[in-house]
Amino acid sequence: MSAAERTLDWNAGSLMVQRLGGMMAPVHFRLKDGRTVSPLHVAPWANEPVSGEVPGILRRLRGEWPCVPFGYSVPGAGWPREWADVMSPAAEDEEVHGFSSNHPWEWVESDGTRLRLALDYPASSPVARVEREIVPDPAGPAVTLTFRIFVRRQCRLPIGLHPVFRLPAEPGAARLELGSFDIGRTYPETVEPGKAIFAANAIFRDIGAVPARDGGLAIDASLLPFRVDTEELLQIEGLAGEVALANLSDGYRAKLSWNPKHFPSLLLWMSNRGRTAPPWNGRHLAIGIEPVCSPFGLGAPTALADNPIARSGVPTALEFEPEQPFETHYRLSVEPI
Template sequence: MKGGDDYRGLGWALGALTVQRLGAMLAPVTFILQDGRQVSPMHIAPWSNEPDTEALPGILRKLRGEWPCVPFGYSAPTDGWPGTWAGVMGPPAPDEEVHGHSSNHDWTWCESENGSLSLALNYPQASPVARVERTIMPEPSAPAIDIEFRIVVRRACRLPIGLHPVFRLPFETGAATLELGRFDEGRTYPHDVEPGAELFARGKSFTDLTSVPARAGGTADASRLPLTADTEELLQIEGLDGTAALANHAEGYRVKLSWQKAHFPSLLLWYSNRGRKAAPWNGRHVAIGIEPICSPFGLGPATALADNPIAQSGIATALEFSPESPFVTRYRIEASAL
């Protein structure tokens, strides 16, 4: 079923999904579990249907669900960074858009096989990226969606890239659990994501999500969501096996994300927990971003391309692209009963 130009939908035996042209964002999604229950794991920002959103950047206007970011990240203010980071904090490029051109503009619908939706977006002529394409394919016999993402470049380049799935959380504090499995190292953000809404200590490492160094001393459990504190934070996880899950105990389901680790060596966790008080957030945004990335904390392209501390540790923060061979990656979102 397809309805309207800005939104198109698909239904299959075990679910239904909607894709919007703006950012090619995927949500809402309803999965039908084996026991017949319906669950909707993807997040939709509370302001997405409010009037007066046209003045917002494209990425925020109808923020929802999952979408790809090329290039991933955005430049942060350059003051106050610790020594190892201070030298690699570049200013934004004149044409910089938060999480790239793909996140902020209307994509074009493409012809696609039955049971799938495809979109594409051409980039400005000055960009090394020529075009991005995305195909969303539910698995006919499962509560699962397979996604293929393609990047075509005009010239050889290095870019940070990322996927940006954002998941809905239950109302009750701690009623969901992030399930990451074993990982090599976690890192806390080396600065303040949102001044006045800090939770984690700056620039620390950890090996257990239940025991992350806290700004106030001691540790914080970053696995149980929503968090108690009003906070806006980022954690970067290294050495995962290419899977992560969110168990929603309040609603009795698990949603799992799988990706190609060779393309996205890190996972960024975006804790948006009532921490941003300015409009349109207004202290009411509660969600978790589970974001496979090749990037240093989503900092701007200049920092991603520089010899930043994460790159120095041997973990790529930008990928090489060639006009001879388009980049293609595949990933999957699936649900199951707890």
């Protein structure tokens, strides 16, 4: 039987990748000052037995992985009209963040300098196959990743990358460093009932001043984790394709870079102990820093429709052709601070 996970060591670190979801974590980086840091998150239940009803994506949730198609459908009741009009119920075969996030990938043999995986999609899907290659940088604490999509027929799909980063326990002990961007959007409705802190369907242009749900002082969403239990999503548009998370408690900065032509938005999943149902149980503390071509991860029907983000000129789905496989590259690195 194919190994459930594989590890790879290099002169500046070590990493582990699992077949389920093709997820990468933990990754240990050795900094130039001699310290070892591990920026990617592993869910607290990742090594616990979970119910068979838990989807594949959650069973051993960890680190970083690609999603095709990105997102999942939610009910449109109670949403602002401009969103509700373009939202549809989930299809019977819909899986949270796509087939790639919920099933075991296969190892593809390679030399000892990289890990390669691939996954064939069901025959009914327009996607035929996805491939993933993970290459540590021999020169230092960094990993370069390549992701490819092969389709059977012409199609449009929302896609995304799903890096999830570990946060320190102390409120405000990490700082999200976005740089300049065009526009930020709060989630149009509520991610988790009773746990919202940001105003719904609002616009902002400073991550340090996001409108609050209670109408009070704006919230500095760059300082994490929050003092209150919450579950929130923010979508950022117009970034140059690079962002950083400074872990002030542990003294390092993790940098993520990507191709903004492929992923024109950045989705910030702020999971701050806000989900109390199993397996979350109010203990999940992390931030997803997710380059996407998607409207808040609301699933393929909404992504393909004339939704408010697409109407603003920001793509929420990409075109794919069987004659031209899609390939994108992105990079994770760390440095001391």
